[in-house]
Amino acid sequence: MTAPPPIPARRGATVHSLSRLAGVSVSTVSRALKDDPRIAPATRRRIADLAREAGYMPNVLARSLSGGQSGLIGLVNGPMQNPFYAELLAEAVNQAAERGQRLLILHAGTGPIEDRTSEALLHYRVDGCLVASAELSSRAAAICAERGVPLVMVNRVARLHASAVSCDNEAGGRDVAKFLLAGGHRRPALVLGTVGVSTSDGRERAFIARLAEAGLRLALRLHGHSTYEGGHAAGTAIAALPAGERPDAVFVLNDIMAMGLLDAVREAGLRVPEDLSVVGFDDVPAAARRCYGLTTLAQPLGTMVRRGLDLLAARIADPALPDESVTLRGQLVVRHSARLPDPARAG
Amino acid sequence: MTAPPPIPARRGATVHSLSRLAGVSVSTVSRALKDDPRIAPATRRRIADLAREAGYMPNVLARSLSGGQSGLIGLVNGPMQNPFYAELLAEAVNQAAERGQRLLILHAGTGPIEDRTSEALLHYRVDGCLVASAELSSRAAAICAERGVPLVMVNRVARLHASAVSCDNEAGGRDVAKFLLAGGHRRPALVLGTVGVSTSDGRERAFIARLAEAGLRLALRLHGHSTYEGGHAAGTAIAALPAGERPDAVFVLNDIMAMGLLDAVREAGLRVPEDLSVVGFDDVPAAARRCYGLTTLAQPLGTMVRRGLDLLAARIADPALPDESVTLRGQLVVRHSARLPDPARAG
DNA sequence: GGGAAAAATGCAACCGGTTGCACAAACCGC
DNA sequence: GCGGTTTGTGCAACCGGTTGCATTTTTCCC
Incomplete structure (x- = not known):
C-alpha cells in the first residue's frame, strides 16, 4: 500500500478556472500564486490549496508572452560523439535545472548551423543561448544582439557580439x-x-x-x-x-x-x-x-558551465551589460x- | 540617484507592426503569412516582402498559446556518460530538426525524475515526449495521459499509458x-x-x-x-x-x-x-x-528514434490513437x- | 462617529498570435 | 439595374497569464 495518490489533475486548470472556484478575480489568483504580499494571507493560502487540488500548472508559454521570461536557454552544442560535449550537455542540463531553467537544444553536431536552426532561437524566445560549438553565423549573432538575446560562448573565445567562458x-x-x-x-x-x-x-x-x-x-x-x-x-x-x-x-x-x-x-x-x-x-x-x-x-567543465550560466543570467537581468570574457585556468x-x-x- | 533606466524594449516586428506598415489588419497579416488562399496574391506578396524586410520572426509561444502546437518535444534521457544515450540524443535532435521540431531536454542522468522535472513537461506544453530513461513516475504519466500529452518510450518496454519503441x-x-x-x-x-x-x-x-x-x-x-x-x-x-x-x-x-x-x-x-x-x-x-x-x-538506433517520432507525430495529430508498441529486431x-x-x- | 490611511481586491489592457464570422466590394447572369 | 455569389478584409474574441491603476473594504485614530 503506497500513499494515497494526490488528487488527479483536472483537465487544464487555469487562473480563470481557479478564479471561478475561489470566487475571486483572475488577477487575485495570479498574485496569490506568486505570494504577492498585497493579497491577504488567508486568501493566498486558500488559492494555493485550490490550485494544488486542481493540479494547476502555470502555462509558461503564456507567462513569457506577457513580458516575462521563458526560462528557456538555447544550447548550440558540438558533436556528441566527443564525450567532452556529452559531458558539457549533461552539466548544462543539470545546472540549468537547478536554476529553474530548461535547455532547448538547437544544434548538436559538426558543421555550420543551418539558418533554420539559428532562427528557432528567436522563434522560441529563449532567454539566452549557450554556444559551445561552431560559430554562429554572423547574421544570427547580429539578430540576437539586436533582439537583446544574450549569447555566451563556452569553450570558445569571444567573437562578434558575445560574452565567453573559456579555458586559458x-x-x-x-x-x-x-x-x-x-x-x-x-x-x-x-x-x-x-x-x-x-x-x-x-x-x-x-x-x-x-x-x-x-x-x-x-x-x-x-x-x-x-x-x-x-x-x-x-x-x-x-x-x-x-x-x-x-x-x-x-x-x-x-x-x-x-x-x-x-x-x-x-x-x-x-x-x-x-x-x-x-x-x-x-x-x-x-x-x-x-x-x-x-x-x-x-x-x-563544471565551472565553465556555471560561469556561462552566470554570465547569461546577468545579461538576462540587464541586457545592457557589456560583453565579458572569463578565462579559467586548466590543470x-x-x-x-x-x-x-x-x-x-x-x- | 539614478533611477532604474527603462529597458529599451526594442522588440522585433510583430503581426501588429506589420499590419500598421502594410495598412491592413492583423488578421490579414496573419493569414497572408500562412499563404491563406483567401488573401489576394498581391497582398500576400506585399506582406511577405515587408515581413522579410523587417526581419519578422513569428513568436512560437504566442502561436501555440492560441491552440496551435509548440513544436517542442520533451526528452527524458539517460546518463550521458553512456555513449548510447549521447548518440540517442544526437539522433533525436537531428531527426526532430528535420521535422521542424525542437527538443526540450527534461532530464539527462540516472536516478528518478524529480517532480519538478516531470512538471516542466506540462509547464512548457510540449507536444509530446520521448522517454528513453528512468520510468516516469506513474503520477506524471497519469497527468500526461489526462492532458493529452503523448508519451513514447524509446528503448523501454511500454508500461503505464504510453507507446513504445524497443529492440526485440x-x-x-x-x-x-x-x-x-x-x-x-x-x-x-x-x-x-x-x-x-x-x-x-x-x-x-x-x-x-x-x-x-x-x-x-x-x-x-x-x-x-x-x-x-x-x-x-x-x-x-x-x-x-x-x-x-x-x-x-x-x-x-x-x-x-x-x-x-x-x-x-x-x-x-x-x-x-x-x-x-x-x-x-x-x-x-x-x-x-x-x-x-x-x-x-x-x-x-536511428530507426528506433525515427519510429518513436513517428508514433509521437501520429498521436499529436490524433490523441485518440491507442497505445502502440513497436519492436525492432537488432542484429x-x-x-x-x-x-x-x-x-x-x-x- | 467621521475621515484618512492602509489593506485587499477587481478592472482592463497587454503580450503576439489565430480564427469564426460579419461585412464590403467586385462580379455574375438575366 | 437588381438580387446572389465570390472574393478579399476587418472585427473581435480567445489562448493563459501579468500588471498598472482604480476601487472597495477594513483598520485606526482622534
Missing part, C-alpha cells in the same frame, strides 16, 4: 610544453583538431612559443579533425615513421583524438610512454581509464601516457 | 546465447545493468532460456550498474577467479559495461577471446574500435571479442 588555452599549451620539456623530450609533435577554431589557436601558439624558448621546433604537425578516427590515423602515421624521424612526444589538442592516437600507436607496437609520450586536452572521463591513463590538461593531470620529468634534471 | 530484447538475448553456444562455450556468465529496467529483463530471460535448452545454466551473474566502472569491477572479479571456476564467456547487457569489463580482464592478464569471450549489447560507436572489437548486438555484429563458432561443428 595559452597557459594550457605552455604548461604542456613545459611538462614535455621537463620530461626530456626533444622531438615534439602536434595533432590539431578542427581547423579555424578559436580555442585551438591559443593552445598551438603557446605550445610552439614555449618550445621555441627552449630552442625546439615542432617535429611534426598533423590534423586529427577532432575525431577518434582522425587521431587514430595520426597515430598510425606517426608509428609508421622510422624510429629516427619519429617524434618522441605528441600534444594532441583534445582527448578524443588522443585516445584514437594512443590506440593506434599501441596497435602498431609502440610503447607509451617509452617510445612516445602522449598528452591530451580536456580530461574527459574516459581519459582516466586505466587502459588510457592519459596525461591531459583538464578543463574545469595538467599527470597520468602515465607521458614520460615524467626526471627529478634529477628538474632539480 | 528476447530475440537479442537468444541470438547471443545461440552464438556463444555455437562457439562452444560451456560456462556462460551474465553481467546485468540497471536493476528493474524493463529492457534488461527480456535480454536476461531469453538468454537463460536458450542456455537451458542446451542444458546449461549461468556460471555467474554479476551487477554492472550500467557503468564503465561497474563493468570494470565485474571484469576484475571474473579475472580473479581460479581458472577452473571462471566462466568462458560473458554476456554483458550493454556496451559501456562491456568495455569496462574488457579493459579489466585484459589488465588482469586474461586474453580475449582465448580465455574469455565477451559479448555486449547496443553497438555504440566505440565498440567498433580496434582496441575493443566488441561483438555485440546492435540496436537500430549481432561479430567482431573479435568472442570466440567464433567452429565451422566444423556448426556445419
Whole structure:
C-alpha cells in the first residue's frame, strides 16, 4: 500500500478556472500564486490549496508572452560523439535545472548551423543561448544582439557580439610544453583538431612559443579533425615513421583524438610512454581509464558551465551589460601516457 | 540617484507592426503569412516582402498559446556518460530538426525524475515526449495521459499509458546465447545493468532460456550498474577467479559495461577471446574500435528514434490513437571479442 | 462617529498570435 | 439595374497569464 495518490489533475486548470472556484478575480489568483504580499494571507493560502487540488500548472508559454521570461536557454552544442560535449550537455542540463531553467537544444553536431536552426532561437524566445560549438553565423549573432538575446560562448573565445567562458588555452599549451620539456623530450609533435577554431589557436601558439624558448621546433604537425578516427590515423602515421624521424612526444589538442592516437600507436607496437609520450586536452572521463591513463590538461567543465550560466543570467537581468570574457585556468593531470620529468634534471 | 533606466524594449516586428506598415489588419497579416488562399496574391506578396524586410520572426509561444502546437518535444534521457544515450540524443535532435521540431531536454542522468522535472513537461506544453530513461513516475504519466500529452518510450518496454519503441530484447538475448553456444562455450556468465529496467529483463530471460535448452545454466551473474566502472569491477572479479571456476564467456547487457569489463580482464592478464569471450549489447560507436572489437548486438538506433517520432507525430495529430508498441529486431555484429563458432561443428 | 490611511481586491489592457464570422466590394447572369 | 455569389478584409474574441491603476473594504485614530 503506497500513499494515497494526490488528487488527479483536472483537465487544464487555469487562473480563470481557479478564479471561478475561489470566487475571486483572475488577477487575485495570479498574485496569490506568486505570494504577492498585497493579497491577504488567508486568501493566498486558500488559492494555493485550490490550485494544488486542481493540479494547476502555470502555462509558461503564456507567462513569457506577457513580458516575462521563458526560462528557456538555447544550447548550440558540438558533436556528441566527443564525450567532452556529452559531458558539457549533461552539466548544462543539470545546472540549468537547478536554476529553474530548461535547455532547448538547437544544434548538436559538426558543421555550420543551418539558418533554420539559428532562427528557432528567436522563434522560441529563449532567454539566452549557450554556444559551445561552431560559430554562429554572423547574421544570427547580429539578430540576437539586436533582439537583446544574450549569447555566451563556452569553450570558445569571444567573437562578434558575445560574452565567453573559456579555458586559458595559452597557459594550457605552455604548461604542456613545459611538462614535455621537463620530461626530456626533444622531438615534439602536434595533432590539431578542427581547423579555424578559436580555442585551438591559443593552445598551438603557446605550445610552439614555449618550445621555441627552449630552442625546439615542432617535429611534426598533423590534423586529427577532432575525431577518434582522425587521431587514430595520426597515430598510425606517426608509428609508421622510422624510429629516427619519429617524434618522441605528441600534444594532441583534445582527448578524443588522443585516445584514437594512443590506440593506434599501441596497435602498431609502440610503447607509451617509452617510445612516445602522449598528452591530451580536456580530461574527459574516459581519459582516466586505466587502459588510457592519459596525461591531459583538464578543463574545469563544471565551472565553465556555471560561469556561462552566470554570465547569461546577468545579461538576462540587464541586457545592457557589456560583453565579458572569463578565462579559467586548466590543470595538467599527470597520468602515465607521458614520460615524467626526471627529478634529477628538474632539480 | 539614478533611477532604474527603462529597458529599451526594442522588440522585433510583430503581426501588429506589420499590419500598421502594410495598412491592413492583423488578421490579414496573419493569414497572408500562412499563404491563406483567401488573401489576394498581391497582398500576400506585399506582406511577405515587408515581413522579410523587417526581419519578422513569428513568436512560437504566442502561436501555440492560441491552440496551435509548440513544436517542442520533451526528452527524458539517460546518463550521458553512456555513449548510447549521447548518440540517442544526437539522433533525436537531428531527426526532430528535420521535422521542424525542437527538443526540450527534461532530464539527462540516472536516478528518478524529480517532480519538478516531470512538471516542466506540462509547464512548457510540449507536444509530446520521448522517454528513453528512468520510468516516469506513474503520477506524471497519469497527468500526461489526462492532458493529452503523448508519451513514447524509446528503448523501454511500454508500461503505464504510453507507446513504445524497443529492440526485440528476447530475440537479442537468444541470438547471443545461440552464438556463444555455437562457439562452444560451456560456462556462460551474465553481467546485468540497471536493476528493474524493463529492457534488461527480456535480454536476461531469453538468454537463460536458450542456455537451458542446451542444458546449461549461468556460471555467474554479476551487477554492472550500467557503468564503465561497474563493468570494470565485474571484469576484475571474473579475472580473479581460479581458472577452473571462471566462466568462458560473458554476456554483458550493454556496451559501456562491456568495455569496462574488457579493459579489466585484459589488465588482469586474461586474453580475449582465448580465455574469455565477451559479448555486449547496443553497438555504440566505440565498440567498433580496434582496441575493443566488441561483438555485440546492435540496436537500430536511428530507426528506433525515427519510429518513436513517428508514433509521437501520429498521436499529436490524433490523441485518440491507442497505445502502440513497436519492436525492432537488432542484429549481432561479430567482431573479435568472442570466440567464433567452429565451422566444423556448426556445419 | 467621521475621515484618512492602509489593506485587499477587481478592472482592463497587454503580450503576439489565430480564427469564426460579419461585412464590403467586385462580379455574375438575366 | 437588381438580387446572389465570390472574393478579399476587418472585427473581435480567445489562448493563459501579468500588471498598472482604480476601487472597495477594513483598520485606526482622534
